[in-house]
Amino acid sequence: MKAYKGRGGSSPRTQSGSALAAFGCHMEDHAQHVQPIPLPAMQQNLNYLYPQIFWVDGCTNPSTSCPPTPPVAPFPPPVPDRRTKPRGNREGKNVGFLVVSLLILLSLTGVGLSMFQIFRLEKELAELRESASTERIPPALEKLIGEKSASAKKEERKAAHLTGNPTQQDLPLEWEPISGHAFTAGIQYRNRGLVINETGLYFVYSNVLFRGSTCNSQVLTHIVYKKNPTSPGSQVLMEDKKINYCANQKMWARKSYLGALFKLREMDSLHVNVSKITLVNFEESKTFFGLFKL
Template sequence: MQPYQGRAAPGAGPAGLGRRKDEPGRQVRPVPLPPVQQNLNYYPQIFWVDGCADAGAAPAAPFPPPVPDRSTKPRSDRERRSVGFLVMFLLILVAFTGVGLSIFKIFHLEKEVDELRESASAEHIPPVSQKLTGKKKKKKKREVRRAAHVTGNPAQRDLPLEWEPTSGHAYTSGIQYRDRGLLVSEAGLYFVYSQVLFRGSACDSHLLSHVVYKRNPASPGSLVLMEDKATNFCKDQRMWARNSYLGALFKLRKMDSLHVNVSKIALVNFEESKTFFGLFKL
C-alpha cells in the first residue's frame, strides 16, 4: 500500500472523500496530519489506499471448462462387444491352427520313422534310436540253428534206412543228409531221437530191433548209440502194431554220421508221422 497526498475535491462529501473513479473496489481512508505552517489555510491530507477488495465486490469469473474434442467420439457398447468377439475369434482361430500344425507334424514324423524302419530292415541301416542317440549297437552274429528232422521213405529196399530230407515235415539246418545218414558239421552236445512203427498182418515170433548208431572217418567201424529189442510183441494170428521210440543226449564230434537200422524193413510203416529220425544241438 502507498500513501496518497492531495487536496480534497471541493464539494465532495465524506462518503466520496478520497475515492477514485477508476478504482471502484478500493476503500480510501483519510489520515489527518498536524499543520506544518501557520500561514497555510488548509491541512494537507494523506489518503491510505487499501489494496484489498471490497467484501461486497463480485468474485472473479472462473475459467470456462475445456471444450471436448469432437474428432474422437466415444465407442458404444455394441462396438465394444463386436471388438471383443473379433478378438476372441482370432484367438480361437490361432489355437486351432496351432493344434492342426502339431497334428500334421506328428503324422509326418511317424511316417518318416516307418520309412526309416523299412529301409533299415531292407538295407541294414541303423534304426532311428541309434541316429538320435548316436550309439552304435554291436551286431550280433546270427548263429545257425543246427537241427534236422527226416521222415520215412517207402521207396527203400535195403539197410540202413533211407529218409526223406526235404518234403513234408522234413528239414535240415546246419546238418547235412548224406549217405542215408545225418552228418554233424560242428562238435557239441546233441539230442538224438528216432521212432519206428512196426506193423504186421499176422503174428510171428520174429525179433524186432531198432538201432541208432554212428560212424566217423577217423574211427573204424560203427558205434551203437541207442537200441530197442522186442519179443513176444503179439498174440494169436491177428494184425498187430508196435511203436519203438529212442531218444538221448550225446556229445558228438565233427564228421560224425548217424544212421538207423531195423531188423525187418517189410514190417516198417513209413508214414512221416509214424517213422522219423532227427537231432538238434543244445
C-alpha cells in the first residue's frame, strides 16, 4: 500500500504538523503584539457606556470667576385631579337646590291657602243651608246684606211721588206721601210741598183731572210753583189753562198734565195750585205730583 502524498509531496500528518506549527507561531506573534489595556482606558469605556450625572451647586474654585448660573425652567403646573369635582359646580348645585326648594314651598303654600278658602266657603254654604231650613239668616250673610243695603242707600236716587188727598178743603193742594203708590226718597214732604235738600237738575211733573156735572164758562187753571225762604214770594214753574172744555150742559172731564226739567236749589219747596178745588178728582191714578233728580 502506497502512502498518500499531498501537494508538495508531504503526507497529511506532515501537513497537520506543519499547520499546528504555523498556528503556534501565529499565536505567539499575536501574544507578542497584544498588550494589556490600562485601567484608565477601561474606566473611560465604562463611562461612555454608563455616563455619570453630577449636580453642580456652585463654583468649586473661588479664585476663578464662575459663569452665570442659567435660569432654572419653572416646573409645569400640577395636573388637576379629575376625580375631584370643581367647587363652582358644587356651589351651583347648592343654589339650584335652594331655588327648587323655595318653589316647592311656594306651591305648597298656595295649595294650603286654596284649601283654606274652599273649607271656609263650604262652611258658609253649610250655614246658609241650615239658615234656609230654620228660616234664620246667618251672621255672615246678614252682614253682607247690611253692607249692600247701606251702599244701595248711598246710591239711591232722590225722588218722590205724591197722590191726591180727598179730605183737603183749601189750597195749595194737599197730598198723600206714604199710602198706596206714594213714596218719598231723599225728598221731604213738608207744608203741602216737596222740599229740595240738594241742588241739582230735577224733572218735575203734575197731573190733575177735572170733572163736573154741569158745564159753565169758568177757566180751569193748573199751576206748579216754587218758594224759597231766602227769596220773597213764589215763582211759577209750569201752568196750564183749559177753556171751552165742555158743552150742552152735560157731565164732562178734562185732564191737565205738566212736566219739565228744572235746576232747583237747596231749600226750594214745590207746590201745586188749581183754580177750583171742588172740580178735582183726587183718585191716586188720576191726580198726582212728583219729581226725581237726574
